[in-house]
Amino acid sequence: MKRTSIKTLVIAIVVMMTVSCSREKRFDFLYNCQETHTLFHITVANNTKTRTKTSTKTKADADHSTSYNSEKLHASIDANVAFGLIGVDSTSGAILIDNLPVYEENGIRAADLVTLASTESMSISAYYPFVSNVNYESDGSSAIHFTADDVKKGPLFADAVEMRCHQEFETVNLKFHHITNSIGFKVCDITDDDQLKGLMRVRKVVLHGMPNEGLFVFDGQNCHWVPNAKRQKIDVYEGNDAVACGLENAEFLSETSLSDESKDCSRYYVVPEELKEGKHYVEVIFDVDPFDYDGTHYRGATGMSQMIPLSGVIPDDVFELGLQYTFVLGMNLCTVYRPIEFTATVDDWEVKYNGRILDYDNE
Numbered sequence: 001m002k003r004t005s006i007k008t009l010v011i012a013i014v015v016m017m018t019v020s021c022s023r024e025k026r027f028d029f030l031y032n033c034q035e036t037h038t039l040f041h042i043t044v045a046n047n048t049k050t051r052t053k054t055s056t057k058t059k060a061d062a063d064h065s066t067s068y069n070s071e072k073l074h075a076s077i078d079a080n081v082a083f084g085l086i087g088v089d090s091t092s093g094a095i096l097i098d099n100l101p102v103y104e105e106n107g108i109r110a111a112d113l114v115t116l117a118s119t120e121s122m123s124i125s126a127y128y129p130f131v132s133n134v135n136y137e138s139d140g141s142s143a144i145h146f147t148a149d150d151v152k153k154g155p156l157f158a159d160a161v162e163m164r165c166h167q168e169f170e171t172v173n174l175k176f177h178h179i180t181n182s183i184g185f186k187v188c189d190i191t192d193d194d195q196l197k198g199l200m201r202v203r204k205v206v207l208h209g210m211p212n213e214g215l216f217v218f219d220g221q222n223c224h225w226v227p228n229a230k231r232q233k234i235d236v237y238e239g240n241d242a243v244a245c246g247l248e249n250a251e252f253l254s255e256t257s258l259s260d261e262s263k264d265c266s267r268y269y270v271v272p273e274e275l276k277e278g279k280h281y282v283e284v285i286f287d288v289d290p291f292d293y294d295g296t297h298y299r300g301a302t303g304m305s306q307m308i309p310l311s312g313v314i315p316d317d318v319f320e321l322g323l324q325y326t327f328v329l330g331m332n333l334c335t336v337y338r339p340i341e342f343t344a345t346v347d348d349w350e351v352k353y354n355g356r357i358l359d360y361d362n363e
Contacts, residue, residue, distance in 0.1 A: 034117050037169050040102065040109040040126075044077060044156065044176045077156065077176065079104045082130040086142055087113065088220075090121045090162060097124070099134040115165045122165060123220055126158040126174050141219035148212045148232065151269050155179050160220040178322040179216060179223065181272050183207065184265040185236055185282075187258065188250035189243045190330040195294075200243045200331050201287045203303070205253060207234040209280040209310075210270040225321070227271045234268050240287075243331055250328050265326070272319040280310040284329060314346065323348065 077083070087097030096115045103109065115122060125142070133145040146155055156176035163172050185205060191197045211227035212234075218224075237253040244251055244258070251258035252265035259265070283305065290300040311317050314325065326345040 032117050033114050034119075034165060035112050035114050036163075036165055036167050038111055038113050038163070039169075039171045040111075041171055041173045042077065042109065042176065043173070076154075077128055078153075079107075081128070081153070083109075083126050083128040083156075083158075083174075083176075084130040084134070084144070085111065086125045086134070087115070087122045087163070088125075088140075088160075089116075089119050090123050091119075093140050095136060096122050099130075099132075101130045102126075113163075113165075119165045121162050123160045124163045124172055124174075125160045125218065125220065126176070127179075127216070128156040128176060129153050135215075137217070139219070141217050143226075144216045144218075146213055146216055146271075151180060151212045151271065154182075154269050155216070157216070157218065157223065179225075180269040180322075181319045182267045182324040183210070183270055184267045184324070184326045185253040185329060186250040186265075186326060187243055187253060187329040187331065188247055189245045189333070190247060191245070191333040193334060196291070196333045197245045198242065199289045199291050199300070199333055201240055201289065202237065202243055202253075202258070202284065203240060203287060204235070204283075204285040205237040205329075206283040206285075207236055207268065208283060210234065210268075211273060212268075212270055214271045223321075225271050225273065227273050236266055236268070242289075243286075247328070247330065250330075267324075270319075272321045275311040275314065275317040275319070277309050277311045282308045282310065282327070282329075284308060284331075286331070288333065320346075 082101035082103045085097055085100040085102050086095070087100075088094065089096055096119065097113060100111060100113075102111050127144060129150060131144060131146060131150055135143045135145070137143060155178075157179045158174040158176045161172060161174065164170055187202055187205075189197055189200055191199075209231055211231055213230070214225050214227040216223065216225055237255060239256045239258075241251075241258040251260055252262060254264045254266050257264075285303060285305050287302045287304070288300040291298050308329075310327075313327070319325070324347045326347070328345065
């Protein structure tokens with residue numbers, strides 16, 4: 001009995017010591033930290049790091065050139081989807097806010113940010129949509145692993161801003177911008193011979209070789225992509241629409257039809273990278289309707305296929321981060337057995353947030 005009582009007493013002392021130590025550590029933590037209730041003011045800006053480039057030229061029997069109005073795609077942040085927040089001590093570079101998800105409640109995004117009492121300010125970076133996998137590199141940069149599903153949501157990134165930490169309440173302005181490319185297509189018939197115009201129908205358009213996942217690496221203001229080697233083909237269009245004649249009548253490709261409206265264009269987010277011959281290309285499958293030419297009847301053709309390289313079309317064969325590309329497929333019946341000619345229009349994005357058009361500064 002005596003031995004049992006001694007054992008019970010020892011256990012009680014150990015428990016008391018453990019609780020005491022835990023409390024001391026907790027009080028020590030609270031004493032050495034500070035909390036700032038932070039309200040985030042969000043805008044979504046068009047990409048101002050690069051200028052809009054327009055280049056539209058096709059070559060068949062003769063050269064054709066024209067220019068298109070800017071076709072812009074809206075950026076948006078879903079109120080039901082969190083953005084990720086990373087905070088770095090402005091002096092030491094230590095990670096203070098480790099990939100914190102920030103959600104919207106009642107139209108407001110706010111968070112209680114806890115930092116060390118010795119921290120005067122920290123650099124805040126944000127990205128959208130939130131993902132759970134963020135790595136911190138030895139050089140101080142952060143790497144976000146965006147999957148194909150994340151890229152489909154149109155990832156955005158807010159450049160680093162300085163935040164004061166010796167405040168009970170602080171407002172932080174975050175300006176998000178695009179970090180992927182948006183790719184869409186237009187199609188037209190550029191056949192010169194009037195007797196052969198308007199005979200082609202597009203069956204299917206498939207985009208090959210473009211990466212749709214990878215690592216987005218940033219160290220505050222500077223950022224770049226490391227594309228994943230695994231790539232998936234993208235089915236852009238499948239239907240049976242006749243192709244309109246003339247570059248000025250080029251129509252946008254939606255998933256199942258052609259349209260004059262830019263809002264109907266099927267757009268796909270892809271990870272920016274350098275275009276290389278044999279790696280990035282578009283596959284076009286089309287039919288030619290039966291026709292009469294100079295008294296002779298032609299049966300036409302079905303299921304014809306062309307593999308069209310993307311390299312050699314845009315400046316320097318490099319997709320610039322945050323720009324929208326519209327490729328124009330110029331189909332010519334006179335050269336039906338040669339590669340289809342096409343061009344690219346490159347535009348900045350117009351922006352929306354919660355359904356409102358936002359003002360932005362041209363930096």
